[in-house]
Amino acid sequence: MRFARFLRILLVIGDSLSALALLGMTLLALVACAPTSETTAQQAPPVAETATPAAQPPAAQPATANSFNLMAVGDNLIHDNVYHSGLQPDGTHDYASMYAPLRAYVAAAEVAFINQETICGGEELGLSSYPFFNGPQQILDALHATGFNWINTASNHALDRGEAGILAQLSYLQRFDGLVQTGTHATAQDAATPTVIERNGVRIGLASYTYGLNGLEPPAGKTYLVDVIDREKIERDLAALLPVSDVQIVNMHWGDEYSLEVTDEQRELAQFLADQGVDVVLGEHPHVVQPTVFVTGAQGNRTLVAYSLGNVLSSQVEPECLLGELLQCTISLDAATGAVEISDVAVVPLVTHISRDYTAFTTYPLVDYTEELAGQHALSIRIQDFSLTWLKNLATQVFGE
Numbered sequence: 001m002r003f004a005r006f007l008r009i010l011l012v013i014g015d016s017l018s019a020l021a022l023l024g025m026t027l028l029a030l031v032a033c034a035p036t037s038e039t040t041a042q043q044a045p046p047v048a049e050t051a052t053p054a055a056q057p058p059a060a061q062p063a064t065a066n067s068f069n070l071m072a073v074g075d076n077l078i079h080d081n082v083y084h085s086g087l088q089p090d091g092t093h094d095y096a097s098m099y100a101p102l103r104a105y106v107a108a109a110e111v112a113f114i115n116q117e118t119i120c121g122g123e124e125l126g127l128s129s130y131p132f133f134n135g136p137q138q139i140l141d142a143l144h145a146t147g148f149n150w151i152n153t154a155s156n157h158a159l160d161r162g163e164a165g166i167l168a169q170l171s172y173l174q175r176f177d178g179l180v181q182t183g184t185h186a187t188a189q190d191a192a193t194p195t196v197i198e199r200n201g202v203r204i205g206l207a208s209y210t211y212g213l214n215g216l217e218p219p220a221g222k223t224y225l226v227d228v229i230d231r232e233k234i235e236r237d238l239a240a241l242l243p244v245s246d247v248q249i250v251n252m253h254w255g256d257e258y259s260l261e262v263t264d265e266q267r268e269l270a271q272f273l274a275d276q277g278v279d280v281v282l283g284e285h286p287h288v289v290q291p292t293v294f295v296t297g298a299q300g301n302r303t304l305v306a307y308s309l310g311n312v313l314s315s316q317v318e319p320e321c322l323l324g325e326l327l328q329c330t331i332s333l334d335a336a337t338g339a340v341e342i343s344d345v346a347v348v349p350l351v352t353h354i355s356r357d358y359t360a361f362t363t364y365p366l367v368d369y370t371e372e373l374a375g376q377h378a379l380s381i382r383i384q385d386f387s388l389t390w391l392k393n394l395a396t397q398v399f400g401e
Ligand SMILES: [Zn+2]
Pocket: 117, 155, 156, 157, 253, 284, 285, 286
């Protein structure tokens, strides 16, 4: 099966989402969940707004003046067996190998995004797993070493270890030159300051929002700690961001966990962001992949919306949770008119390799995954016919032909 068949460009034509096409997928029943799973849920087939197989190669084309390449991956979910996996013989932790197979894709993009689903406040706060996570900060070292330069920190787990966790993670991230985070803030002043980076002459405005905080509340008077989805707040933020940036990319932590279907609320918020003039919406939180589409905004503008990028790395062994989306596109600015064009949109399926004893985790582009690795995957114990072909068939069902 050719790799290109796993790539797709999804187009929504006009305001009416006129090309709705139900892919009619039959999903495999979920296998028993791993001890680390958050929950399991029955899943319904995804609805995609017309899919066209893409012919792009997996690596993005070099960007030119007034344009840049964006790549984005989803949930980096650090359960205890993931953070135990990086322990070295000398007692230190190193997680760089977990993301190493993505390096070429990261290197091909001027903006490389990842969602840090679980807070990495470090060992001083005590490491912890579900339901209130705290990971080692060496995870952040690994993301930086891989080349990621934009990290979302606004997730439902942002407040899992309170203000201390947020401040510890923010403080640690400051050591990385050229790496920007959005979604959490140490001060109200920081929260009120638009985040803008520049690539090849394009000013790129960034923002992140999460639907909730795992049932927790920020300390009194400190709602600035995490950016929570609130239309009035988003409108205010964008009113400040739009005049100081050429392109706007907004990260949304939203949707239903383990659901391949986009919720009405996600669609409405995507339309709201498109109407505000946002160019790209990167979504995550469901831990499974949802469609990537274009939505037409009120001004006739086209907004690329990745409703859910799925997991980039986790210890969740529900089959669909093993698959993630690596989104690539090129964003070009017409400096004379300010018009933004998004081209070469490609979706690269990822698979998380989990060793049979749950001590090693690595994310691979599915095109690079091998039969030999599949034979060593933790799921090969649970599913008798688990194989590379089995995974590719699952990817076809999740991503479409
Ligand atoms: Zn989440």
